[in-house]
Amino acid sequence: xxxxxxxxxxxxxxxxxxxxxxxxxxxxxxxxxxxxxxxxxxxxxxxxxxxxxxxxxxxxxxxxxxxxxxxxxxxxxxxxxxxxxxx
Numbered sequence: 001x002x003x004x005x006x007x008x009x010x011x012x013x014x015x016x017x018x019x020x021x022x023x024x025x026x027x028x029x030x031x032x033x034x035x036x037x038x039x040x041x042x043x044x045x046x047x048x049x050x051x052x053x054x055x056x057x058x059x060x061x062x063x064x065x066x067x068x069x070x071x072x073x074x075x076x077x078x079x080x081x082x083x084x085x086x087x
Contacts, residue, residue: 005068012061019054023047 021027031046 008061008064008068012065015054015058015061019050022050022054 028043028046031043033042035042037045
């Protein structure tokens with residue numbers, strides 16, 4: 001079983017890839033319909049919703065990564081790595 005630190009780093013790598021996939025033509029064309037949602041074209045709703053969800057998820061992952069780095073730096077007996085931070 002992988003550690004939470006490893007899963008968080010994997011999520012940080014996967015988020016940009018998932019974001020890129022969401023804006024590729026096969027997914028975008030699904031929402032390119034003549035329908036509207038509250039008077040706004042469905043394509044625009046999809047683009048801005050996917051963008052906002054990506055921003056929120058990135059912020060959550062970044063905060064957790066920073067918290068883990070700070071927590072590991074405060075751990076007594078932790079050896080500093082080449083960049084001066086605890087491993």
